Amino acid sequence: MTRLLTLFRGLLVTAAVLLAASLVIFLLIDAAPGDPAEIMLGTSAQADTLAALRHELGLDLPLFSRYLSWLGGVFVGDFGQSYTYGVAVGELIGDRLTVTLPLTVMATALAVAVSLPLGVVAAARPGRAEDNLASLFAQIGIAVPNFWIGLLLIVTFSLNLKWFPPGGFPGWEAGFNAALGSLILPSIALALPQAAVLTRVTRAAVIEVTNEDFVRTARAKGLTKRRALWRHTVPNALLPVVTMLGLQIPFLISGAVLVENVFNLPGIGSLAYQALSQRDLIVVQNVVLLFVAIVLVVNAGTDALYARLDPRLRARK
Amino acid sequence: MDADPRFTLSTGLLMTKFSDLFKGSCLAVLLASAVPVWAQDSNSIIFVQPVEPQGLDPTVSSPVAAGQVTWQNVFEGLVAIDRDGRVVPQLAKSWTISDDGLTYSFDLRDDVEFQNGVHFDATTAKFTLDRILSEASTNGQKANYTAISDVKAVGVTTLVLTLSDRNADLLYWLGYPAAVMVEPSTVDSNGTDPVGTGPFKVTEWRKGDRVLMSAWDGYWGDAPAIASLTARFINDPQAQAAALKAGQVDIAGNLNAPELFDQFTDDPAYTAVVGAGEMEVIAGMNNARPPFDDQRVRQALMMAVDRPSLVAAVSSGYGTAIGSHFSPASPFYQDLTEEFSYNPEKAKALLAEAGYPNGFSFDFKVPNRSYAQRSAEILQAFFAQIGVTANIQSSDFPAAWIQDVFKDTNYDMTIIGHSEPLDIGIYARDPYYFNYDSSDFRAKMDKVATATSEAEREAGYRQAQEVLAQDLPALFLFSYPKLGVWKAGIEGVWENGPVPANDMTDVHWVK
Numbered sequence: 061m062t063r064l065l066t067l068f069r070g071l072l073v074t075a076a077v078l079l080a081a082s083l084v085i086f087l088l089i090d091a092a093p094g095d096p097a098e099i100m101l102g103t104s105a106q107a108d109t110l111a112a113l114r115h116e117l118g119l120d121l122p123l124f125s126r127y128l129s130w131l132g133g134v135f136v137g138d139f140g141q142s143y144t145y146g147v148a149v150g151e152l153i154g155d156r157l158t159v160t161l162p163l164t165v166m167a168t169a170l171a172v173a174v175s176l177p178l179g180v181v182a183a184a185r186p187g188r189a190e191d192n193l194a195s196l197f198a199q200i201g202i203a204v205p206n207f208w209i210g211l212l213l214i215v216t217f218s219l220n221l222k223w224f225p226p227g228g229f230p231g232w233e234a235g236f237n238a239a240l241g242s243l244i245l246p247s248i249a250l251a252l253p254q255a256a257v258l259t260r261v262t263r264a265a266v267i268e269v270t271n272e273d274f275v276r277t278a279r280a281k282g283l284t285k286r287r288a289l290w291r292h293t294v295p296n297a298l299l300p301v302v303t304m305l306g307l308q309i310p311f312l313i314s315g316a317v318l319v320e321n322v323f324n325l326p327g328i329g330s331l332a333y334q335a336l337s338q339r340d341l342i343v344v345q346n347v348v349l350l351f352v353a354i355v356l357v358v359n360a361g362t363d364a365l366y367a368r369l370d371p372r373l374r375a376r377k
Numbered sequence: 378m379d380a381d382p383r384f385t386l387s388t389g390l391l392m393t394k395f396s397d398l399f400k401g402s403c404l405a406v407l408l409a410s411a412v413p414v415w416a417q418d419s420n421s422i423i424f425v426q427p428v429e430p431q432g433l434d435p436t437v438s439s440p441v442a443a444g445q446v447t448w449q450n451v452f453e454g455l456v457a458i459d460r461d462g463r464v465v466p467q468l469a470k471s472w473t474i475s476d477d478g479l480t481y482s483f484d485l486r487d488d489v490e491f492q493n494g495v496h497f498d499a500t501t502a503k504f505t506l507d508r509i510l511s512e513a514s515t516n517g518q519k520a521n522y523t524a525i526s527d528v529k530a531v532g533v534t535t536l537v538l539t540l541s542d543r544n545a546d547l548l549y550w551l552g553y554p555a556a557v558m559v560e561p562s563t564v565d566s567n568g569t570d571p572v573g574t575g576p577f578k579v580t581e582w583r584k585g586d587r588v589l590m591s592a593w594d595g596y597w598g599d600a601p602a603i604a605s606l607t608a609r610f611i612n613d614p615q616a617q618a619a620a621l622k623a624g625q626v627d628i629a630g631n632l633n634a635p636e637l638f639d640q641f642t643d644d645p646a647y648t649a650v651v652g653a654g655e656m657e658v659i660a661g662m663n664n665a666r667p668p669f670d671d672q673r674v675r676q677a678l679m680m681a682v683d684r685p686s687l688v689a690a691v692s693s694g695y696g697t698a699i700g701s702h703f704s705p706a707s708p709f710y711q712d713l714t715e716e717f718s719y720n721p722e723k724a725k726a727l728l729a730e731a732g733y734p735n736g737f738s739f740d741f742k743v744p745n746r747s748y749a750q751r752s753a754e755i756l757q758a759f760f761a762q763i764g765v766t767a768n769i770q771s772s773d774f775p776a777a778w779i780q781d782v783f784k785d786t787n788y789d790m791t792i793i794g795h796s797e798p799l800d801i802g803i804y805a806r807d808p809y810y811f812n813y814d815s816s817d818f819r820a821k822m823d824k825v826a827t828a829t830s831e832a833e834r835e836a837g838y839r840q841a842q843e844v845l846a847q848d849l850p851a852l853f854l855f856s857y858p859k860l861g862v863w864k865a866g867i868e869g870v871w872e873n874g875p876v877p878a879n880d881m882t883d884v885h886w887v888k
Contacts, residue, residue, distance in 0.1 A: 092776070093780040146432050231586075326584065
């Protein structure tokens, strides 16, 4: 029963945060300079054409009623119609998710796959060659922006070696391999900064736990250094790593905006960028709200994962 | 540089500063080492354009980007504009214009069908034009057609237009993408699922990426040589060049990266052509605001600028200095660059005469587009030579710029590319962002509108350019060429760009 109550409370808080976020997003976007109708029509348009388009888009309605009609729509799954594309926003976002979702999942998987072993190995032998290599990697990964990594990857692997296309997305209907192939370089570019941060966090966490009493006890019991590391140190060091992974999600999303633009991928990030520059406000609102929702869900997921990783948290409940 | 979809006066490089800084340098160097390898499909063509349209129907909103995909390829008009910028018959076989210039009578083809099987006739044509002129019209070019006071379908193949005033440009605008013929039952869906009378039919629009078209077998004219046509949207000029080098696209009608163009001219695998483009880059001034309300100040600023050096620095030398508002692509172009050409000493003297012996300082609102930012920095240095300080302020384009400069005219000087053909009339408009008010200029434009012969119309346009070259409501800087690059073996691409378009109906691979 209490579990259900906690869950209910969690959902209520999430809904409240989303509602508050939706209002903030709406007001901020509305306050930004630029009239969508004016941008759509260009500079030759006459005043009456402008008025006709504003009416068609519903921009002539008062602020509050526009907010309410958007919010009401969102509740029933109708996100409105893109001003510029003239199609349902839900459909637009759905299409773009088929690119962004695999991209971010691949990037996260790659980042974890690289950073965990690297961080652990570095921590196991601090000050040695492996450690120096890992810290060099981390420094470069943090210092170099991902769009620039993307460009280097394009020049090296697409234009010179011709292993991958230099950008663009052929669509999943062009075949799984072709579609996946076009996501490999972008996901590397997106993963590298994540991997760099995670490597640092993993290394620091592992070193910290290595100095804990229970690890010394384990070693005293006769466990080899390696066994003690993987059985006792690493599982206990995962907590800050998972925290960091959760915190990185917003950066992953903002990174996707840049990487998708560099690689010319039709994903959520490039949709957000395009919609913002064209003041397709309804699309911007929904995409930003989606980002907020993703961050909330990921945070909830991280919390749940904590409980699994840290028995103390489980016991407290 | 290409036209932005929403702006008749702009270029569409959604190119931010970071990409400019990093990509330009690194890709330019390394692109050269890449060797193209591609599989050639003689039945298909993929062309690239920078800006994805908001919808595929050029008769709603701003027609530029939509027209770049669908004009001529999918949609056709009563008349068309050909690759030389001339008006030619299309769905109207011929026409007559009454002596008073107020009645246009079109003889329409009777063998034309829309891609949904509906027959094209005078009623459809009337519907199309009435729709542009209606109260609820959202056609961004409506202003070009308001001279039409009445549209009549006489029988099946005769369309009669009655004008309220003489308008010598009307025929041209009827050939423009904004006036293509549409089928009444499809107007609500043309944005996403266009139905025209052209040789290609849109099969799929992958938003954010490409539009797929295929040859339509019911076309009334000669069937195109290719079976499938694809428009790909690649915003970044360096990425466009990379896609060409990698063989992902066949044609860039206008490569937006002049600094990368040389690599294609030197490469036998490509045809690279410098064509005349329509875009004029001008530094508009707020003519209502001191000191820019003083003609002498504007003339002094013009003389401070060495236009050929500007072209060399901003666009690798690809471009032509201009002295008035038309580009060399226009049939009415007049070379006026000798007026107020580079002469800093004279500029200083004139500035002193106007009461600014020690110069002045002003705010320079520059859209965040690479050509504009680069030009502004060079202009800043030129102005400094005559003691004028320009404080560059970056303005987010299009949104903030439109609001601030264009709509509220809250600016001293700005810089922007105007890409609409025959758009010299903007200086006669009140209001327009220059706040320029000249009865002399308006008189010239009236002369153009009421011209009874082509020669008279041309004379009017030439005189209008001359007035501007003296008055300088804006500093006329240079026009961008159309830098076309396509794979060797492709023929039929438009070399010049009299209209912002990608007319691919004659394009074919050499067998």
